[in-house]
Amino acid sequence: MAYWLLKTEPNVYSYSDLDRDGSTVWDGVANNLALKHIRTIGVGDLALIYHTGDERRAVGIGQVISAPYPDPKLNDPKMTVFDIAKVAPLNRPVSLAEIKAHPGFTGFDLIRNSRLSVVPVSTEHWHLIMELSQT
Numbered sequence: 001m002a003y004w005l006l007k008t009e010p011n012v013y014s015y016s017d018l019d020r021d022g023s024t025v026w027d028g029v030a031n032n033l034a035l036k037h038i039r040t041i042g043v044g045d046l047a048l049i050y051h052t053g054d055e056r057r058a059v060g061i062g063q064v065i066s067a068p069y070p071d072p073k074l075n076d077p078k079m080t081v082f083d084i085a086k087v088a089p090l091n092r093p094v095s096l097a098e099i100k101a102h103p104g105f106t107g108f109d110l111i112r113n114s115r116l117s118v119v120p121v122s123t124e125h126w127h128l129i130m131e132l133s134q135t
Contacts, residue, residue: 003121004037004047005058005110006084015049015060015089023085027071030079034118038068038080041118047084048121048129050110056096058129061087090133104128 006026008014018024029035045064051057066083070076099105105128109119121129 002040002042002045003123003126004041004045004064005050005119005121006047006062007050007052007117007119009053010051010055011053014051015086018049018060018062018084018086019089021086023065023083025081026084027073027081029081029117031115031117033113034116035078035080037116037118037120038082041068041082043067046087046126048090048126051093055093057093058090058133059093060089063087090129092133092135094129094132098132099129102128102132 013024029038041064043064043066047062047064048058049060049062051059062084064082065085068080068082071079071081096110099108100111105111105125108125109116113119
């Protein structure tokens with residue numbers, strides 16, 4: 001199992017929307033590196049849902065429930081999507097400011113490549129975010 005961070009504009013599709021819907025197609029990703037990451041996502045992987053914009057914080061957890069597949073709405077096999085289901089909201093959102101201030105996040109792609117919408121998360125960083133969400 002791998003861990004991911006998926007960015008979304010909360011006014012477009014928020015964790016609350018995923019919670020309400022139960023599952024969704026994760027689409028709308030156009031960046032080549034983010035699409036490369038999507039192609040390596042596997043069923044059962046866990047993902048932090050991260051609200052961008054004014055919020056800039058991890059707010060919930062989802063689980064990948066399908067292998068990546070070409071976006072059926074587009075006529076381009078490079079545009080890949082996957083299905084994700086809700087798991088649970090974080091007990092407390094973890095902000096980007098907290099992550100940047102914590103020395104344990106050195107090398108985290110969320111900080112190094114802040115424009116990327118699909119970010120791999122190491123096991124250590126995942127557990128650290130889970131710990132921070134409990135405080």
